[in-house]
Amino acid sequence: MTAEGTVAGLVSAAVIEVIEFVNPHRALAQATLGPDAALQELMDGNKRFAAERPTAFEHDLAILKQHTLEKQEPFAAVLSCADSRVPVELVFDQTIGHIFVTRIAGNIATSEIIASLEYGAGVLGAKVILVMGHGGCGAIKATIQAKEVPGQISALYPHIQPAVDQTGPNLEAATKANAKMQAALLRQASTVISGLVKENKLKVAAAYYDISTGIVTLLV
Ligand SMILES: [Zn+2]
Numbered sequence: 404m405t406a407e408g409t410v411a412g413l414v415s416a417a418v419i420e421v422i423e424f425v426n427p428h429r430a431l432a433q434a435t436l437g438p439d440a441a442l443q444e445l446m447d448g449n450k451r452f453a454a455e456r457p458t459a460f461e462h463d464l465a466i467l468k469q470h471t472l473e474k475q476e477p478f479a480a481v482l483s484c485a486d487s488r489v490p491v492e493l494v495f496d497q498t499i500g501h502i503f504v505t506r507i508a509g510n511i512a513t514s515e516i517i518a519s520l521e522y523g524a525g526v527l528g529a530k531v532i533l534v535m536g537h538g539g540c541g542a543i544k545a546t547i548q549a550k551e552v553p554g555q556i557s558a559l560y561p562h563i564q565p566a567v568d569q570t571g572p573n574l575e576a577a578t579k580a581n582a583k584m585q586a587a588l589l590r591q592a593s594t595v596i597s598g599l600v601k602e603n604k605l606k607v608a609a610a611y612y613d614i615s616t617g618i619v620t621l622l623v
Contacts, residue, residue: 438606441478441530446619448496453617459498471500479503480523480532482585484510488614489537495619503529509542509581510534511562512588521595524605532589532596532605535619536582537612543567543578575611579622582609 436444451457480503483491491497491504503523505516512520512534523529536543545552546563566581586609589596599605609622 436478436530438530438603442533442606442608442621445479445481445495445497445502445531445533446621449494449617449619451496452494453619457493457496459492459496462498464499467499475500475503475527477501477503477523477527477529478531480505480520480529482507482510482512482516482520482532482534482589483612484508484535484537484540484542486537486540488539489535489612491535494612494617503527509540509546509559509563510536510585511559511581512585512592513562517589517593517596520589521593524599525595530605532586532607533610534582534586534589534607535610535612536578538575538578538614540574540578543581544574547572547574547577579609579611582611583622585609 448459478501479495481491481495482505483489485506485508489506491506492502495502503520505519505523507513507516520532524532542559543563543566544550545556546560547567549560562585563577563581566584567577569584570576570580586607590600590607591597596605596607600607610619611622612619
């Protein structure tokens, strides 16, 4: 390494130290957060987003990239819909390395999604998994209508149908029921996730994102 490279590296390291000192939650926050605090961090980020006062863009992306080259320690995982109006990092005012995101139409817990979230929580150590449905969800709407769709799109329906059976054809009610059911499925179907929940190392919660207000509401 050249002298210049060494100096640049030292400066970057010093800057990272300063960031962690000034705002310990913003860099590698995972080790200091419990499941409740991790969920609160997400909800606080959403408050900033909904109030149009996000802070994530203030972070130096070059530093964050460098800081996460060797490892990632996301404090939270999110299972959200693939819908383009649900940009997860923006909605929670987060940046590189903070959240482990899985997205699939209808935010359903398929076995591949469960596998991914097991990795996020069991290996990477995320402290909360938030399953988030959203307003105007096309996958839920199509399931309610049992719509004829091209290709393999209808493969989503069986995953969502139990929620529709429970609530009837009300889109918002079915979307909220689906988020809660997928969260329950994660807790039950995965021994990795249920084990961490039992040890109080992980929390699995459900939420609803209102695309008109930008507000995320926890579902209980
Ligand atoms: Zn959707």
